[in-house]
Amino acid sequence: MIRKTFESEIQLVKDEVLLLGSMVEHAIIGSVEALKKRDLKASEKLIAEDKEINKKRFAIENQLMILIATQQPMAHDLRLLASTMEIISELERMGDYAKGIANINLRMGEEALLKPLIDIPRMAQKGADMLHRALTAFINEDVEVAKSIPVEDDEVDALYNQIYRELMMFVIQDPKTIERANWLLWVAHNLERVADRVTNICERTIFIATGEFGEIKSSDDEFWKGQKSS
Numbered sequence: 624m625i626r627k628t629f630e631s632e633i634q635l636v637k638d639e640v641l642l643l644g645s646m647v648e649h650a651i652i653g654s655v656e657a658l659k660k661r662d663l664k665a666s667e668k669l670i671a672e673d674k675e676i677n678k679k680r681f682a683i684e685n686q687l688m689i690l691i692a693t694q695q696p697m698a699h700d701l702r703l704l705a706s707t708m709e710i711i712s713e714l715e716r717m718g719d720y721a722k723g724i725a726n727i728n729l730r731m732g733e734e735a736l737l738k739p740l741i742d743i744p745r746m747a748q749k750g751a752d753m754l755h756r757a758l759t760a761f762i763n764e765d766v767e768v769a770k771s772i773p774v775e776d777d778e779v780d781a782l783y784n785q786i787y788r789e790l791m792m793f794v795i796q797d798p799k800t801i802e803r804a805n806w807l808l809w810v811a812h813n814l815e816r817v818a819d820r821v822t823n824i825c826e827r828t829i830f831i832a833t834g835e836f837g838e839i840k841s842s843d844d845e846f847w848k849g850q851k852s853s
Contacts, residue, residue, distance in 0.1 A: 629694050633703065636686050637762050640711060643679045644758040647714050648751045650676065650721035651817060655747040658728045658810065659740045666725035676718040680711045702834065706827040710761065713820045717754070720813035727806050737793055737803040742782045743810055749779055750817040757821045761828045769828040772821065779818040786811045 650669055657665035687708050690696070696704055753772055760768040790804040830836040 629690070629696075629700075632686075632690055632694075633700075636683060636690070636707060639679070639683045639686070640707060640714075641758060641762065643676065643683065643711060643714050644754060646672075646676050646679065647717045647721070648754055650718050651747050651751045651754075651814075654721040654724035654728075655740070655744050655810070655814075658724060658736075659744060661728070661731075661736070663729055663732075666728040669725045670722050670729075673718055673722040676715060680715040683711050684708060699831070699834075702831050706831050709827055710824050713823050717817050717820055720817055723813050724810050727810055731803075731806055734803065737800055737807060738789065740807075742786050742789075743807065743814065746779055746782045746786075746811060746814040746818075749775070749782070750814055750821065753779075753818060753821045754824075757824045757828070761824060761831075764828065764832040766829055766832050769825040769832075772825050776818045776822055779815055783811050783815045 650672065653665065653669050656662075657669060687704050691701075691704050694700070753775055756768065757772050759765070760772065787808065790808055793800045794804050826836065826838065
């Protein structure tokens with residue numbers, strides 16, 4: 624009976640993590656969409672909604688601490704609870720990146736975009752898609768999927784490098800554009816960091832399922848095995 628209650632509590636936590644992830648996905652896509660449309664009100668709304676992301680993260684953290692304190696989990700259960708704590712922290716930071724993009728849109732004010740946004744929305748969509756699948760892998764403890772997703776970080780890096788080259792060409796041709804170029808470069812930087820944190824989630828998923836912890840190479844599917852946990 625105690626075990627059944629514990630499993631029910633874990634499922635509730637997982638459901639809350641998925642909800643938090645959905646909030647973050649919405650923020651990532653919404654922040655870039657607001658920038659693309661130069662919708663300042665949408666950015667203001669997104670910044671306000673970031674407080675809800677923070678509240679959700681700390682609410683889940685509280686649930687986890689109660690479970691750790693009252694259930695005294697061992698082995699797999701302890702890895703799951705401790706790693707979930709790390710995962711919600713990663714999600715909260717992704718929300719901060721989205722808020723940062725919204726703040727950039729507000730700082731730009733009525734200034735026009737230096738160039739039409741093409742690759743930046745692609746980065747946002749790719750990052751949000753990777754995040755969605757990473758959280759599904761976490762819920763299912765799917766090691767193979769968790770190992771495969773970080774390889775796609777190379778695509779995000781390629782888009783970032785393309786954006787960087789294009790923006791530097793604008794600056795070379797007209798140094799007065801440097802501020803507007805920097806705004807878009809920071810947006811791309813935030814989105815690149817989203818993909819990096821997705822990789823962290825995948826590493827935690829592998830640790831939960833196998834007890835092995837290490838880095839996942841983004842260039843291939845090799846997992847650097849760490850010490851086997853008890």
